[in-house]
Amino acid sequence: MSSVIAATRFSVLDRSRTREGATNAQVLRDTVRLARELEGLGYHRFWVSEHHGVPGVAGSAPTVLAAAVASATDTIRVGTGGVMLPNHQPLVVAEQFGVLESLFPGRIDMGLGRSVGFTDGVRKALGRGKDDADDFAVQLEELLGWFRGTSPTGVHARPAEGLTVPPFVLAMGEGAAIAARAGLPMVIGDLRNRERMQRGIDHYRAHFRPSPWAREPYVVISGTVAVAATPEEARHLLIPEAWAMAYSRTHGTFPPLPPAERVEGLAMTEKERGFYEDGLAGHIAGTEEQVAHELETVLKETAAQEVLVTTSTYDREALLDSYRRLATITSG
Numbered sequence: 001m002s003s004v005i006a007a008t009r010f011s012v013l014d015r016s017r018t019r020e021g022a023t024n025a026q027v028l029r030d031t032v033r034l035a036r037e038l039e040g041l042g043y044h045r046f047w048v049s050e051h052h053g054v055p056g057v058a059g060s061a062p063t064v065l066a067a068a069v070a071s072a073t074d075t076i077r078v079g080t081g082g083v084m085l086p087n088h089q090p091l092v093v094a095e096q097f098g099v100l101e102s103l104f105p106g107r108i109d110m111g112l113g114r115s116v117g118f119t120d121g122v123r124k125a126l127g128r129g130k131d132d133a134d135d136f137a138v139q140l141e142e143l144l145g146w147f148r149g150t151s152p153t154g155v156h157a158r159p160a161e162g163l164t165v166p167p168f169v170l171a172m173g174e175g176a177a178i179a180a181r182a183g184l185p186m187v188i189g190d191l192r193n194r195e196r197m198q199r200g201i202d203h204y205r206a207h208f209r210p211s212p213w214a215r216e217p218y219v220v221i222s223g224t225v226a227v228a229a230t231p232e233e234a235r236h237l238l239i240p241e242a243w244a245m246a247y248s249r250t251h252g253t254f255p256p257l258p259p260a261e262r263v264e265g266l267a268m269t270e271k272e273r274g275f276y277e278d279g280l281a282g283h284i285a286g287t288e289e290q291v292a293h294e295l296e297t298v299l300k301e302t303a304a305q306e307v308l309v310t311t312s313t314y315d316r317e318a319l320l321d322s323y324r325r326l327a328t329i330t331s332g
Contacts (some may be wrong), residue, residue, distance in 0.1 A: 006166035009306040010330045011045035012038055012224065012323065013081040016059035017312040018256040024058040028065065030316055035069045037320055039076040044306070045109055046073070048111075053122040056244055056254040057327040063096040066236040070104040079109025081187065081222075081308065082170045086116045087128060091157055094146035098160025111187060112140065114178075115171035130256045137178045140169070144182075144213070167213055168220065177198040183211025187199045187308055191223030192282030201302055221298065222308035226285040227325035228318070236260050237322060240314040242279030250256065257314040279293045293328045 013115055016031045018024065035046040048065045051057035062080040070078040078100075083093055093110075100108045114136035116128045144167065146157035169179035169190040179186035179201065188200050201219055208217040224241070228234040239260035248254040250272050268276060284294045295307070309326065313319050 002292065004296055004299045005292065005328070005330055008299055008304070008330070009044040009325070010177045011047065011077075011220075011306060011308045012043055013047040013049060013308050013310045015049045015051070015057055015310070015312055016065070018056050018058050019240075019314050019316075020256050020258050022256075026171065027058040028068075031065065032068050032072045034316070034320065034323075035073050035076065037298050038323060039073045041324060042331050043076060043323075045077040045079060045325070046110060047079045049081050050087070050113075052083050052087070053125070055108060056248075056256050057058070063093075066108070067100060067103070070100065070107060075193055077107050077109055078104065079168075079264075080111045081310075082111035082113040082168070082242075084113045084115045085136060085143065086114060090143035091146055091155070094143055094157040094160040094197050097165045098147075098157060098163055101163045101165045102159045106111050108165050109168060110165045111168040111170060112143070114172065114175060134188045137181070138173075140178065140184075142181060143167075148212070152232045163225065171200055171204070176204040177207065177219070180204045180207040180217075183214050185214055185218035187220040187222055189222035189310070191225075191284055194298070196302065197221065198302060201304070218306075219302065219304040220306040221302055221304040222310050224283040224325060225291060225295075225307070225309045225322075226283065226286075226313075227288055227291045227322045227329070229287065231286045231290065233318075234287070234291075234322075235280065236281050237285055237311065237313045237318055238285060239263050239314070241243075244277050245270050245279045246275035257312065259306065259314050273292070274278070287320060288325055288329055291326065295329070 014031045014034055016027050018027050023039055039045055044125055048062045049059050050062045051236055066078050091232050096109050116123055145151050147160050149161045168185045168187050169175050171179055187195055206235055226234045226237040240257040243263040244255055268302045289302045
């Protein structure tokens with residue numbers, strides 16, 4: 001095994017993607033089941049996401065789902081990728097993670113993003129506007145203050161105050177600069193746009209200011225990684241998500257994942273086909289040997305300390321097989 005791969009942590013974000021023919025309950029239970037499997041394979045973290053009003057995602061309450069995952073596992077770190085801070089009051093987020101850390105000490109991560117609702121309707125339902133994302137840095141400072149007991153309100157966040165829950169910033173747009181100023185670990189993607197990702201990493205490292213949360217920069221790169229017996233089978237794993245992304249770009253809604261075989265038989269407009277082919281390109285996908293080579297290349301380029309794999313597909317058994325194969329690469 002490559003020494004650079006051996007020195008890197010590998011973790012997973014499962015977005016609880018809905019699938020044609022599966023209920024939301026099945027999808028959420030599949031997320032918990034996958035966490036147990038990945039714990040056995042030696043993955044470092046397992047994170048869940050936050051989406052509201054999206055037909056293609058069942059995970060709308062990440063701290064609730066993280067609690068279910070943590071209670072079903074023993075050693076793997078569990079967290080969020082992420083809680084979208086502009087959607088919430090920082091005090092409430094601190095309280096939620098304080099409860100998680102109290103129940104599962106030493107295993108909880110607090111991944112935080114700056115996105116607001118997917119559509120105008122969702123934002124209205126949440127009582128938020130697009131501009132609320134502009135206040136992310138201020139909200140982040142307030143949130144961390146609740147853990148350190150520095151709120152000027154005189155209120156104390158119970159049971160969060162005094163606890164240490166590692167915070168991570170999901171770096172989209174200005175996120176790298178915010179993570180650097182706050183002195184926090186950064187999660188950045190995606191692997192399909194290496195130049196943009198590298199610019200974000202370089203800015204983060206150049207402007208990082210040590211904090212009580214992190215003395216040095218810590219970079220997590222995120223994206224899709226698919227491993228299979230043949231390149232064709234690995235590409236097959238990418239098809240449902242690529243089609244769903246193309247559909248969302250042309251129809252304005254993000255659908256449940258269809259079987260790859262059905263997608264291959266679909267007629268698409270030229271515009272849809274363009275988005276679809278673009279969605280298949282640029283990921284790390286192939287056999288164990290091909291994926292190992294590509295991972296070594298990107299890790300040497302970025303000097304990232306961790307890879308957060310975000311692969312979604314219709315076939316959960318094929319997805320688990322991909323993670324098993326990836327574990328053989330990363331653990332030797």
